[in-house]
Ligand SMILES: *[C@@H]1O[C@H](CO)[C@@H](O)[C@H](O)[C@H]1NC(C)=O
Ligand SMILES: *[C@@H]1O[C@H](CO)[C@@H](O)[C@H](O)[C@H]1NC(C)=O
Ligand SMILES: *[C@@H]1O[C@H](CO)[C@@H](O)[C@H](O)[C@H]1NC(C)=O
């Protein structure tokens with residue numbers, strides 16, 4: 001009898017641990033609990049992008065930054081406290097850069113479905129939205145991330161630096177389970193915007209000006225979706241085309257074309273935008289799956305732990 005109970009207990013334990021291992025991300029995670037979640041997030045992203053054309057590039061970079069440090073757990077959104085300097089205030093100094101967009105979406109989500117949608121999922125969904133609204137591909141974002149409770153400024157040192165050579169970039173990606181193909185795909189930029197990898201946002205200006213002149217005047221235009229048209233060619237494979245003709249904006253970009261490990265991938269993306277979009281989506285899904293934590297929380301406000 002005792003033995004039988006023991007066997008049962010072991011089987012139960014095994015099942016429980018299996019269940020945990022399979023607590024994987026899921027495209028339908030909020031279908032029952034917050035079906036309007038993605039619509040609310042898209043609204044916030046679109047509203048903000050209409051007023052500030054730098055928002056798309058910054059949200060993409062935020063997603064990258066979040067997932068590269070401690071996994072996709074919204075650690076990038078936590079504010080510093082008197083006892084702790086958070087990632088936000090770490091060396092690349094990304095303070096005051098569009099965090100408000102995620103906070104706005106979160107505030108709306110808390111009204112619609114309280115304590116349900118994690119800040120980490122909001123970033124992942126917003127990152128997809130800025131790509132799609134800029135003329136890039138659409139994909140189903142897997143959801144179910146939990147928010148972490150730790151954010152340390154010192155850890156931003158592990159982000160790939162603009163000065164990294166290809167070997168260092170490959171190593172940095174490999175540490176997160178990402179391959180060479182992911183490195184090249186995720187180096188893509190919104191045209192004339194900084195790439196996800198770049199810390200320096202100074203290249204944004206040109207494109208921002210172009211966008212501003214094309215954006216509809218908010219009060220005259222009743223269709224907020226116009227933003228889609230105004231940026232319809234901003235996310236494309238032009239970046240790779242530029243690399244193949246030696247017009248990489250940064251040295252670290254151009255080296256992707258100079259290294260045999262990455263050159264062939266750059267070339268394949270330059271000649272085939274469909275392939276680039278497909279691989280970019282794959283890489284974004286992989287990036288969004290880096291070190292998913294299971295014992296986190298759903299923050300009520302993205303800047304502070306509950
Ligand atoms: C976005 O803007 C629309 C129209 O101005 C407004 O109704 C909506 O509440 C805004 N959404 C968010 C999340 O800010
Ligand atoms: C970070 O940016 C803020 C606001 O732009 C600025 O006040 C601060 O000095 C910067 N800090 C560092 C370390 O560059
Ligand atoms: C890349 O940089 C590292 C560190 O500075 C250096 O040791 C290595 O030789 C470089 N590799 C290449 C291929 O330039």
Ligand SMILES: *[C@@H]1O[C@H](CO)[C@@H](O)[C@H](O)[C@H]1NC(C)=O
Nearest residue numbers: 024025142285286289290292
């Ligand atoms: C996400 O990562 C987990 C654990 O590392 C893995 O089992 C799962 O297949 C990955 N999912 C995707 C979509 O890559």
Ligand SMILES: CC(=O)N[C@H]1CO[C@H](CO)[C@@H](O)[C@@H]1O
Nearest residue numbers: 191192193203206207242249
């Ligand atoms: C700096 C940079 O990347 N400039 C590019 C901006 O986009 C136009 C096309 O829309 C390119 O011709 C520029 O080279």
